Amino acid sequence: MRLLFTALACLISVSLSAQGLSIGDTYQGGIVFYLDGNGGGLIAAPSDQSTGAEWGCFGTLISGADGTAIGTGNQNTIDIEAGCTTVGTAADICANYTDGTYSDWFLPSKDELNQMWLNLHLQGLGGFANYGYLSSTENGINLAWVQGFGDGVQSSYIKYNANGNVRAIRSFVSTPGCTDPNATNYDPDASEDDGSCEYLDYDGNGDGCVDINDMLDLLLEYGQCEPETQLDFDGNGDGCVNGEDVLNILVEYGSCE
Ligand SMILES: [Ca+2]
Ligand SMILES: [Ca+2]
Ligand SMILES: [Ca+2]
Numbered sequence: 001m002r003l004l005f006t007a008l009a010c011l012i013s014v015s016l017s018a019q020g021l022s023i024g025d026t027y028q029g030g031i032v033f034y035l036d037g038n039g040g041g042l043i044a045a046p047s048d049q050s051t052g053a054e055w056g057c058f059g060t061l062i063s064g065a066d067g068t069a070i071g072t073g074n075q076n077t078i079d080i081e082a083g084c085t086t087v088g089t090a091a092d093i094c095a096n097y098t099d100g101t102y103s104d105w106f107l108p109s110k111d112e113l114n115q116m117w118l119n120l121h122l123q124g125l126g127g128f129a130n131y132g133y134l135s136s137t138e139n140g141i142n143l144a145w146v147q148g149f150g151d152g153v154q155s156s157y158i159k160y161n162a163n164g165n166v167r168a169i170r171s172f173v174s175t176p177g178c179t180d181p182n183a184t185n186y187d188p189d190a191s192e193d194d195g196s197c198e199y200l201d202y203d204g205n206g207d208g209c210v211d212i213n214d215m216l217d218l219l220l221e222y223g224q225c226e227p228e229t230q231l232d233f234d235g236n237g238d239g240c241v242n243g244e245d246v247l248n249i250l251v252e253y254g255s256c257e
Contacts, residue, residue, distance in 0.1 A: 020179055020192040023119050027191070028172055029099040031126055034070065034115045039174025039192035042070070044116050045105065047127055049093045050166040055134055055144040056080070056089030058159040065091075065138040068110040068145075073169065076136035077106035090134040094168035105168035107136035110145045110154060112169060121149050126167075132157065134164035182208035184257050202253045209256040215246035 020039060025032045027043060034042035057080075064079030080091035094107040108116060113135045120126035130150035137145040139156050146157035146164060157164060177190025183197035183206075199206055204214040219241070222232055227239035235245040 057084035073109035
């Protein structure tokens with residue numbers, strides 16, 4: 001009968017369709033604010049790195065740092081660091097930021113910044129102020145692009161102004177694995193579910209515990225008396241699926257992982 005139990009355990013393990021990451025999820029040092037559709041995306045630091053930064057190097061045209069698109073902020077930041085030696089610029093702050101685990105942060109490009117405004121700030125996420133956030137996109141010799149987080153308008157920022165807000169971001173690539181925290185093989189680093197999640201036997205509701213709630217569900221669905229039939233879950237083989245059988249299951253399989 002134990003064999004029967006084991007064989008049937010999968011019947012009542014809920015097949016949760018575990019998902020990958022969503023916008024607003026906490027992941028790898030910050031908050032996910034952009035998904036590229038291939039399991040990768042962008043993460044914003046959980047709070048501002050500065051509320052009074054200059055863009056830097058007024059009067060100097062930086063070689064590069066002109067990317068506006070999603071995916072260009074990292075190279076822009078590298079370009080600014082290479083072409084402007086001023087310490088404490090918005091890009092410099094991001095390049096030197098670490099949350100203790102990740103140190104590959106950068107200043108978002110013009111379009112990346114807009115995604116952060118759209119997907120986080122407008123949804124009430126991310127703890128942004130209604131002030132101007134600096135992008136890593138240069139706009140000529142004296143200007144760079146800034147976005148007002150109050151009205152969402154992107155405009156020019158004079159490079160020597162020292163009142164820009166700075167929010168560092170980082171990117172991540174697809175990391176397949178089990179993304180359901182209730183699974184026994186949950187991988188907190190996985191960004192995309194690969195269908196590998198495993199659950200406890202008899203954890204019918206998939207909450208990571210085999211307990212009385214699962215047994216009540218089991219009784220509701222399978223509880224009956226049919227002395228002439230070999231019933232699923234009739235562990236003691238007395239022709240009934242009842243309290244005695246689920247108690248035996250709990251004794252043998254009850255656990256929380
Ligand atoms: Ca440039
Ligand atoms: Ca359960
Ligand atoms: Ca029984």
